[in-house]
Amino acid sequence: MNEGATFPRPDWVRWVAQDSSGVWWGYSIEPLRNDCGWYENEVGDCVRLGHSSAFGWENSLLPVS
Numbered sequence: 001m002n003e004g005a006t007f008p009r010p011d012w013v014r015w016v017a018q019d020s021s022g023v024w025w026g027y028s029i030e031p032l033r034n035d036c037g038w039y040e041n042e043v044g045d046c047v048r049l050g051h052s053s054a055f056g057w058e059n060s061l062l063p064v065s
Helices: none
Strands: 015-018 023-027 044-049
Touching: none
Parallel strands: none
Antiparallel strands: 015 023, 023 044
């Protein structure tokens, strides 16, 4: 499940993860998981990247280079 890593993203994105609604997000720092998605704990930036099936979103966090 590395679909999120294929979306175009800004250069500052270092992590991607999907939330329970199927939206993929890019993060500048490693996000933390909550009940329905991920959050950057107000110390980094995030950006919406795209959407796909949300199956297995809980295990979607991936580092990107």
